[in-house]
Amino acid sequence: MKVSELKPGGLPPADVFDRMCPSRGVLEHVTSRWGVLVLGALNERGYRFSELRRKVTGVSEKMLAQTLQTLERDGFVLREAHPVIPPRVDYSLTPLGREAAELVAALAHWSERRVPEVEAARQAYDGRATALR
């Protein structure tokens, strides 16, 4: 028996590999298709809605709005709506969001750097698969 189980105040250890653990959902939000890119962009600087839309190419208005809402609800993104005409809404990272964004940005930059290696691996794999037929 573990010591932690004897502590009445201790939380159960989180485990992303457990499908019922809430940490799984947190991880899925920050690694979601558009969530990764929004966090990565906001890690550079604050953005307005339409700026983000142009920066993260391929995202629809609907998915961008939905992604921002999810990230705001999780406490990662700060939404500041200015009551001016035309409307203006600024998005930025909270301290919690910055932690996630730094890790996500590291992954994004790594992906950018390793494209040649990945493409070489794919060619090798496909060549081998073809040779077997």
Add this chain to the structure above:
Amino acid sequence: MKVSELKPGGLPPADVFDRMCPSRGVLEHVTSRWGVLVLGALNERGYRFSELRRKVTGVSEKMLAQTLQTLERDGFVLREAHPVIPPRVDYSLTPLGREAAELVAALAHWSERRVPEVEAARQAYDGRATALR
């Protein structure tokens, strides 16, 4: 005009925010729903197929096989099939895959640690939304 554009041998800079950039696809593979968890698991140690299936709860055989194939083709995962009866296949990380897995694992552990903060943020958000109605 940038200096890099003047170098004949220079590759175009990769940009995950550009929907046409191959780095976008690389990032999507490593941050895919099951890809994250498989990389995270393999970062701890090598696993057999059925071991992974039990470790990563909620994944179907189909998705696990598909995810492993994608990661193998990208050069992240090494697949070793042993010709014994019953069959035995070991999965582990390549040096390239380990780089990705370290970054992914950092994100996974962060998610596990920050569950309380995220849940508090959600409660605050939902409470505010309800108060506005």
Add this chain to the structure above:
DNA sequence: CGGTATCCTGAAGGATACTG
């Protein structure tokens, strides 16, 4: 054991139109 093949459904997500 470690898959592949087939079928099928639900949810993600795109297109379009509309609004404060």
Add this chain to the structure above:
DNA sequence: CAGTATCCTTCAGGATACCG
């Protein structure tokens, strides 16, 4: 400008069956 609402499509992914 910054969304929301609606409709519609695509496809990730689950269930099942079968195979080396």
